[in-house]
Amino acid sequence: xxxAAILRAARDRFAADGYDRATIRAIAADARIDPSMVMRYFxxxxxxxxxxxEFDLRLPDLSGVPADRLGTALVSYxxxxxxxxxxxxxxxxxxxxxxxxxxxxxxxFATQLGVAVGRVVADPDEAPRRAGLVASQLLGVALTxxxxxxxxxxxxxxxELITWLAPTVQRYLRDPDPR
Amino acid sequence: xxxAAILRAARDRFAADGYDRATIRAIAADARIDPSMVMRYFxxxxxxxxxxxEFDLRLPDLSGVPADRLGTALVSYxxxxxxxxxxxxxxxxxxxxxxxxxxxxxxxFATQLGVAVGRVVADPDEAPRRAGLVASQLLGVALTxxxxxxxxxxxxxxxELITWLAPTVQRYLRDPDPR
DNA sequence: TTGAGAAGTCAACAGCCGTTGGCATACCGT
DNA sequence: ACGGTATGCCAACGGCTGTTGACTTCTCAA
Numbered sequence: 001x002x003x004a005a006i007l008r009a010a011r012d013r014f015a016a017d018g019y020d021r022a023t024i025r026a027i028a029a030d031a032r033i034d035p036s037m038v039m040r041y042f043x044x045x046x047x048x049x050x051x052x053x054e055f056d057l058r059l060p061d062l063s064g065v066p067a068d069r070l071g072t073a074l075v076s077y078x079x080x081x082x083x084x085x086x087x088x089x090x091x092x093x094x095x096x097x098x099x100x101x102x103x104x105x106x107x108x109f110a111t112q113l114g115v116a117v118g119r120v121v122a123d124p125d126e127a128p129r130r131a132g133l134v135a136s137q138l139l140g141v142a143l144t145x146x147x148x149x150x151x152x153x154x155x156x157x158x159x160e161l162i163t164w165l166a167p168t169v170q171r172y173l174r175d176p177d178p179r
Numbered sequence: 180x181x182x183a184a185i186l187r188a189a190r191d192r193f194a195a196d197g198y199d200r201a202t203i204r205a206i207a208a209d210a211r212i213d214p215s216m217v218m219r220y221f222x223x224x225x226x227x228x229x230x231x232x233e234f235d236l237r238l239p240d241l242s243g244v245p246a247d248r249l250g251t252a253l254v255s256y257x258x259x260x261x262x263x264x265x266x267x268x269x270x271x272x273x274x275x276x277x278x279x280x281x282x283x284x285x286x287x288f289a290t291q292l293g294v295a296v297g298r299v300v301a302d303p304d305e306a307p308r309r310a311g312l313v314a315s316q317l318l319g320v321a322l323t324x325x326x327x328x329x330x331x332x333x334x335x336x337x338x339e340l341i342t343w344l345a346p347t348v349q350r351y352l353r354d355p356d357p358r
Numbered sequence: 359t360t361g362a363g364a365a366g367t368c369a370a371c372a373g374c375c376g377t378t379g380g381c382a383t384a385c386c387g388t
Numbered sequence: 389a390c391g392g393t394a395t396g397c398c399a400a401c402g403g404c405t406g407t408t409g410a411c412t413t414c415t416c417a418a
Contacts, residue, residue, distance in 0.1 A: 151311075
């Protein structure tokens, strides 16, 4: 189906180039159709991006995980979900320069990670703060590994990264406020 | 001086809009001169960005800091250096979509953070990996706080952020490899 | 006073962009 | 066989971009 081909090409281009540099003409060329077809199916570039970047973190249910293994569970999940999927870098690239892209990230963060963290945190008042800290570390990894491609972060294996990151996330989720 | 006015306007625009959306015409308008002046002074947009984003992390000498306080020292420094300076978000916004911007970030971290970390790490072989992990956390904070502006990360105070982040950075710098 | 050189203005260029509308073709139920 | 509908291509539009070169104005030393 043409519509699906456009979406696939759009995701790749947005991921590789970000919102501004990813042109409708290039996306159409990748999908081997005319640029006007993109408009017919999606109305506008903004709308195409909204549809292409519509996404679900598909966070697993963490409520069955032992409290002292939450960090490992969440970090492991992060890599099985995103290693090899270019949607997250696409979103980061776009959110960095496009205000509506940034808004989208904030919404995803609040409704998905925020809610999931809220369920495993001891004091509900602290949930947003703890979720923010977790996001800062995990999005930092996504940024340095998938977008900026800092060599040390690219070369290291997911398994080793998990052993380094899990204690950090575990502490952000469960340790008492260090103040 | 005109040259300085252009640079100031360029930094602001690159910071606010990223490389692509920051137009030479807009920068020139901010500096209240003609767009062609920008070309006369800097030759090209690429070159203007290179000059505007020329920057020095100005990392302090960490060799005098007690080994168990390195995390606090580095994280505290991060906020005194970047809170209120829009150059880092400008660089991140640009590096996310512009390949030469990303290359610039890689160079800065290799020659500045990498070297500084190399001096305080126990085993020199592990220095790049530890520097990468530190970068992942600190750039993650810059991304979520200054670029994406996730509410919990914006609302939290630098002082509190330091108490949360310092142990993370301390562990990345000095703790034994968790494998 | 004059003249060289810096500083700044102006209009235009070629190219790429998102978007539009008209026109051809293929498909498919009736 | 037919007509409607989906699918597709083509050419063009107005607008914005980085960049260029010719032109005017200012500054200041000789």
